[in-house]
Amino acid sequence: MAHLYLIAQIAGRAVAIDSDQVESVVDIGEVTAIPRAAEHVRGLAALRSRVVTVVDTQSALGLEASGNEACRAVITHVDGHHYALLVDALEDVAPFDLLPLAGGFALDSAWRSAGRGIVERDGEPILVIDLSSLVPGHAVAAE
Amino acid sequence: MDDLLQEFIAETRETLEALSGEIVAWESSPEDRARLDAIFRFVHTVKGSCGFLDLPRLGRLSHAAEDVLAQARTGDRTPDRALVNAVLAIVDRIGELVEAIDSGASLPDSGDELLIAALEEGAEEVVSVNLPGIQRAASRSVRLNVELLDRMMSGMSDMVLARNELARRLRHGEIDPTVEAALERLSLTVGEMRDTVTRTRMQKIDALFSALPRMVRDTAAGLGKSVSLHIEGADVELDREMIEVMRDPLVHIIRNSIDHGIEAPGDRRRDGKRENGRLIVSARQSGNQIIIEIADDGRGIDIERLIRKLVANGRNERDLRAMSDRQKLELVFEPGLSSKDEVTDVSGRGVGMDVVKSSIEQIGGRVELDNAPGKGLRIAIHVPLTLSIISAIVVGVGKQRFAVSRQAIEEIVTERSEAIRIDTIGGAQVVTVRDRRLPMIDLGELLGVPRAEMETGQMLAIVSVSDGSYALSVDTVLDNEELVIKPASPAVMSTGLYAGQTLPDSGLPMLLLDCAGMAHAAHLDFTRNVSHAYDEVEAEAATPGTPALLFCDLDGVRRAVPLGIVDRVEQVDAGSVRHSGGQLRITIENRILPLVVQGEYNLAKRLNVLRLKDGESEVAYVIDEAMDIVMLPDEIVPAKAAGPVAGVVLLDGDQVELLDAYWVFGEYAGDEGEEVQPVCLLADDHDGWMTAFVQPLLEGAGYRVVTELASGETASVVLSAESGGAAPGVAAPLVRLRRRKAAKAGDDSIYRYDREGLLSALEDRIAANGGR
Numbered sequence: 001m002a003h004l005y006l007i008a009q010i011a012g013r014a015v016a017i018d019s020d021q022v023e024s025v026v027d028i029g030e031v032t033a034i035p036r037a038a039e040h041v042r043g044l045a046a047l048r049s050r051v052v053t054v055v056d057t058q059s060a061l062g063l064e065a066s067g068n069e070a071c072r073a074v075i076t077h078v079d080g081h082h083y084a085l086l087v088d089a090l091e092d093v094a095p096f097d098l099l100p101l102a103g104g105f106a107l108d109s110a111w112r113s114a115g116r117g118i119v120e121r122d123g124e125p126i127l128v129i130d131l132s133s134l135v136p137g138h139a140v141a142a143e
Numbered sequence: 144m145d146d147l148l149q150e151f152i153a154e155t156r157e158t159l160e161a162l163s164g165e166i167v168a169w170e171s172s173p174e175d176r177a178r179l180d181a182i183f184r185f186v187h188t189v190k191g192s193c194g195f196l197d198l199p200r201l202g203r204l205s206h207a208a209e210d211v212l213a214q215a216r217t218g219d220r221t222p223d224r225a226l227v228n229a230v231l232a233i234v235d236r237i238g239e240l241v242e243a244i245d246s247g248a249s250l251p252d253s254g255d256e257l258l259i260a261a262l263e264e265g266a267e268e269v270v271s272v273n274l275p276g277i278q279r280a281a282s283r284s285v286r287l288n289v290e291l292l293d294r295m296m297s298g299m300s301d302m303v304l305a306r307n308e309l310a311r312r313l314r315h316g317e318i319d320p321t322v323e324a325a326l327e328r329l330s331l332t333v334g335e336m337r338d339t340v341t342r343t344r345m346q347k348i349d350a351l352f353s354a355l356p357r358m359v360r361d362t363a364a365g366l367g368k369s370v371s372l373h374i375e376g377a378d379v380e381l382d383r384e385m386i387e388v389m390r391d392p393l394v395h396i397i398r399n400s401i402d403h404g405i406e407a408p409g410d411r412r413r414d415g416k417r418e419n420g421r422l423i424v425s426a427r428q429s430g431n432q433i434i435i436e437i438a439d440d441g442r443g444i445d446i447e448r449l450i451r452k453l454v455a456n457g458r459n460e461r462d463l464r465a466m467s468d469r470q471k472l473e474l475v476f477e478p479g480l481s482s483k484d485e486v487t488d489v490s491g492r493g494v495g496m497d498v499v500k501s502s503i504e505q506i507g508g509r510v511e512l513d514n515a516p517g518k519g520l521r522i523a524i525h526v527p528l529t530l531s532i533i534s535a536i537v538v539g540v541g542k543q544r545f546a547v548s549r550q551a552i553e554e555i556v557t558e559r560s561e562a563i564r565i566d567t568i569g570g571a572q573v574v575t576v577r578d579r580r581l582p583m584i585d586l587g588e589l590l591g592v593p594r595a596e597m598e599t600g601q602m603l604a605i606v607s608v609s610d611g612s613y614a615l616s617v618d619t620v621l622d623n624e625e626l627v628i629k630p631a632s633p634a635v636m637s638t639g640l641y642a643g644q645t646l647p648d649s650g651l652p653m654l655l656l657d658c659a660g661m662a663h664a665a666h667l668d669f670t671r672n673v674s675h676a677y678d679e680v681e682a683e684a685a686t687p688g689t690p691a692l693l694f695c696d697l698d699g700v701r702r703a704v705p706l707g708i709v710d711r712v713e714q715v716d717a718g719s720v721r722h723s724g725g726q727l728r729i730t731i732e733n734r735i736l737p738l739v740v741q742g743e744y745n746l747a748k749r750l751n752v753l754r755l756k757d758g759e760s761e762v763a764y765v766i767d768e769a770m771d772i773v774m775l776p777d778e779i780v781p782a783k784a785a786g787p788v789a790g791v792v793l794l795d796g797d798q799v800e801l802l803d804a805y806w807v808f809g810e811y812a813g814d815e816g817e818e819v820q821p822v823c824l825l826a827d828d829h830d831g832w833m834t835a836f837v838q839p840l841l842e843g844a845g846y847r848v849v850t851e852l853a854s855g856e857t858a859s860v861v862l863s864a865e866s867g868g869a870a871p872g873v874a875a876p877l878v879r880l881r882r883r884k885a886a887k888a889g890d891d892s893i894y895r896y897d898r899e900g901l902l903s904a905l906e907d908r909i910a911a912n913g914g915r
Contacts, residue, residue, distance in 0.1 A: 032652045033543065035590035036638045036664075044635075044644055044652035049300030051644050051652045053632040081632035136634035 002095035005119055007126060008074065009088040011058045016096065016119045016128040023075045028054060028084050038136050045084060047075070052082040060085075060134045061111060076131045083135050096121070098128060151192045152245045153286060158185055159238050160350075163357030166231055170360075173222035182230065183212040189237055200255060201240055207259040208233040229261040289384060292343055299340045300627070300646060306333050307648050341627055348426045348433070349377035351386050351393060355424060358394065362401045369408060369418060370401055375425035381433055385526060388506050389435070392499040396437050396522055397422065399496070404441030404520055414517070416440065428550065432642070432659075438521040444514045446471050453477060472512050476500045507630055527630060527642060535626045535655065537647075538604065539619040541592040544653055546626055546645060551658040553605040553612065555620055563603065574603060574614040581605065583614045584665045586656075590640070594618055608659040610669035615661070628655050640664055689775040693799065694753070695767040697742030703773060703792065704764075704802040710756040712769050714749045726811070729763045736763040737811040741787060755807065762811045764802075775801070785839050805843035820847040821859035821909055824875065833862065837880075837901070844902050859909050876908035 004019035031043040031054050042054035052075065058064070073084035096119035101107075107115050107127075114129040162185055169178035186205045193202035208230050214220040236258055310326060352374050363370040381389075405411075405420030412418055423438045446468075453474060454460045463471070478497040500510050503524055513521040535546040536555070556563055556576060564575045565583065572583040583603070587594035594601075595618045604615045628643040631654070635641055642657035662669070691703040692712075719730040720738060727738040729752065736754070744750060744765050753764040779790040779801060787810075789803030823846040825833045838848045841862075852858060858875040878901070879892040893900045 030651055032654070034635055034638070034641075034654065035543070035592050036640055037635055038637075041634045044631075044654070046304075046646055046650055046652050049297045049304060049646065051629065051631075051646050053634055055634070079633075081630075083632065135632075136637075 002097055004093060005096045005128065006074070006090065007092040007094070007121065008090050010129075011061065011063050012088065014091065014121075014124075014126050016126045017074065017131060018116075018128065019093065021076050021131045023077050023082070025072070025074055025090060026084070027071050028052075028073050029071075041136055042086070047082070047084070050082055052084045054084045054086065055134060055136065057085045057087060057134060060136065061114065062108075074131070076135070078132045078135045083131075085131060085134060092121075094121075148244070152241050155189060155192075155237070155241045158188070159234070159241075160354050162234070164353050164355075166234065167356040167360045169222075170224075170227050170231070173224075173227055176216075179212065179215060179222065182234070183209065183216060185234070186212065186237075198244070201237060204233050204236055204240075204255060204258065207262055211262045226262070229258070232258050232261065287343075295340055296344065299337050302333055303337060303648060304646075304650050306330060307650060337627075344382055345380040346383045346386055347377065348379045348381050348386065348435075351389055352377045352424065352426070355393075355397065359397065359401065359422060362398055363405075363420070366402060367407065368401060368405055368420060370405055370420040370422050373421065373423045375423070376427045379426040379428055379433060381426075381526070385433075385506060388502065389524070389526065392502050392524070393424075393435065393437070395496075395499050396524075397424070400437060400439040400441065400520070400522075404439045404443070406442055433526045435524040435526065436521060437524075438519060440519040443516040443518060443520045444472060444475055444512070445516065446474075446514075449474050472514050475512070476510070507636065535624055535628075535645075536604070536620060537622040537624055537653070538586070538602070538615075538617040539595075539621050540587045540590065540617050541595055543590075543592055544621065545586075546624070546628075546647075546653055546655045547604060547606070547615070547658065548642075548655065549623070551606050551608065553607050555602060555604050558601045558603060558616070576603075576605060576614070579612075581612055581614045582665075582667050583616055584661055584667070585616045586661075587616075587618070589661060589665055606658045606662075608662055608669075610659075610662075611667070613662055613665075613667055615658075626653075626655070691773055691775045691801070692753070692769060693771045693773045693794065694769045697740060697744055697765055697767050699742070699767070700800060701770070701797070702788070702800045702802050703775065703794070704753065704755070705775070705804060706772065708755045708757055708804050710754040710761070712751060712753055712766075715752045715763075717744065717748055717750050720744075720750070731763065734761075736761055738762075739764040739787070739807055739811055741765075755804065757804070757808050760808060762807055764807070781836060781839070783835055785834070785842065789839060803839065805839065809842055820845055822847045822849060822852075822856060823905065824852060824858035824861045825850050826861050826863040828864070832895075833864070833880075837862065837895075840898060840901075841905075844905075846905070860905050862905070876911065878904050878908055 005016040006019055006022055006025075007014055007016055009015075026047060028045040028047070031045045033043040034041055037043075040056045040059035042056050044051050045054050046052075054073065071086075072088075072090065073086050076083050076085060098117045098119060101115055101117050111127065111129075114133045115127050116130045117128045118125045119128055120126070162181060165178050165181045169175055169182060172178075186208045190202060190205035190209055193199070193205060211220065211226060211230065215222045215226065220226065236255070306326075306329060310330070313322065313326065355374065356372055359370055359372045400422055401420070405422070406414070406416075408418040411420065421440045423436070425436045425438075427434055427436075450460070450463050450471065453463060463474070466474075476496050476499075496510075503510050503526070506526060508524060508526040511523040511525065513523070515521075534549040536549055536552055537544055537546055539545075554576075558565065562577050566573050566575070572585070574581050574583045585594075586592075602617050602620045604617060604620070606613055606615050624647060626645040626647060628645050630636070631641055631644040635644065635654070639660045640657055641654045642660070643655045645653050645655060647653055690706040692706050692709050693701065693703045696702050713731075715729060715731060721728055721730075727740055728735050729738040730736075731752070731754070738752075739762060750765050751768055753766055753769075755762045755764055773794055776792055776794070779792050781790040782788045782800075782803070785803070785806055787803055787806055788800045789806070790801050791798050792801050793799075823841050825838070825848060828834055828850060834848075834850065841848050846859075849856070849858075861875045861877045863877060863879050880895040880901070881890065881892040882895060884894050893904050895901075
């Protein structure tokens, strides 16, 4: 059955995110740094009255930290806490059929633990990622 | 109708919870009217609701209980143990039935009649008493969905931020004074609203503790043990949700304590402990945590047995033995472990400490153990303040700001101050503040935040954590703010440095520093002594000291009176004082009380009167004003002669006269139905020692003391100094006092400072002589 997915750009690649995991897409403002926190934790940002933990998605995937001042983020809710996962850009929201990750795909590093399957957009396969596995502190539980 | 039923169930549940403490208290003193009333109100309310909701079974039960309680209230029946038990059984059944109604289950009603029959006392008639309308408990409450509260909270915060934004924008242009006034008013209202709304989420921990007395009693009774429970800090406030999560772990730990920790009375006697086990449950807020402590004086955790058990479960013995003591203790949290060899129906349900630990950790808390084998176990549950308003100090390091709980900060000093010096000892920085030497943590260094280049010296916040204190060096101390603290995500908490996050009015998130966590991260080591802490608890319980009321008397002298006999202090019209029947008397609440006055009182003024009570009689004592509650020192210099002053004590370097309560009651309250006092004759008291020292003591014990017998008077007993013999011509038993502590062989005299010995000797001799 077709399900709604959000197609976003992370580290220059298109990824699909289950729309159920996405609470909203926002532009975040000033970020308060969290000294001594893991590298991929950017800091805290205020979203109206809510405080969200900002995650540098790229570095959470084991890639080099993006370093750019990306401020577009996908808000997700995991275990009672809100997280803003930074994305480069948003492309589309559309229904797709989830296809299993066929054997033999050697995804590198964190992509492997985040990958949940693929969807096909005009013949182009797009990796479906699980946001909660990118959230620090939950990655282990999600595996 | 369904709504009403739900309401009834919820209300009954709540009342039952609140009542369980009362029930136990009532059991221990069935004459206590207030408790009786509370229980009566409960069954009465249940009965009323039952008629309305058509619940005949509940109605019958509550009606029967109400009748009996009504008789107890009118005095037609004495609330004895049997009655208390029968009523408790009914209250329990009401609870069960309510739960059954809620879950839609059915409960066999066979037992109901038996319970009702148990209320009967022999063939006594059950008379229905019509009582005037009972006042419902004053507390009004409603139940609300937590989600709704949360929405309200976040709406509130949005409003605060919107107000700030508005204020910022207005500041840019020219402001109309009327607009400014309106904004001011808005700010005020918003601030007040925020306080109110936030408090809706908080609840006193009493909600958790009120059910404990009953539970402890039932559990202990079921195991044939006797446990006295002591609860402290019931008014600490906690997030309501947190209270719910804490409920099961707390119950489990307490059951464990009673079942596994506290020994059977026989074993305790053998080990030289009191038969009554002691269980102390306390709650306190410590910085950004609530600490709930459960301490018992049982046998503690037997680590040896723990290891054997785990080895039997297939663990490697050598690994276990190689662990540190602390790690070994932590083994109690291993799953599948029942630390007792046999399973009991109280705590051996396969739910172990592992479950307790994981549920506490789920809410971000931790469990700490302090084990003193043979002496007791103290379990401390540290729960983070999920949501709380704390008064915080905002400090700045470099460009960042952090909040520190105000409670944790002892004082703030600047580095430049003369009283401060900073040294480096073996690589560690040490601050000497006046006479205290404290380790120092440089916040910038700890957090890896570059510090601001500043001309002025830095600030030091002296922070105290449960184990010790340290100095926290920061760039600036900015502000003192009330902040709503919320838990931060695991990514933040895993650093171990933060206790939560907050969104201050600036709209920029801020982190709350965890003072204990920082000490840990900086490897500060405050070694503490577990057994010492235990001893302290013991000592505190053993010698509570005598509290006394310090007051300024009419004659301008500062005097103290033991607090135990002060019933209350009140203001009375001087016009109600009369000199009647040979002494001054005062009318208070339609009663005539003897009045003690030392000095001049002004008839025109209102008088401050101490009402002193010794259990039976009451005396009023006029004072100028009450000053303070003080603890009396052990050393009391006795007064020279018997009189209103028992002696002099030293309080804060000042001499204070201690009122002689015995003398006051003896002198003034005596006419309320005097007993015949045994007469004690002091023979050959040449140096006046006996009149000075022994006389007040004896008078306090109910003797009339004379140095010479009036004609026609007979002495019940004669007290004489060592050398002296019986007074000539007095046929009374003789008690002799000796000066030395040690007695010679065959000497039946009493050492003259042996208070207890003297009194019991006097009693014995009088009794032996036919009790005159």
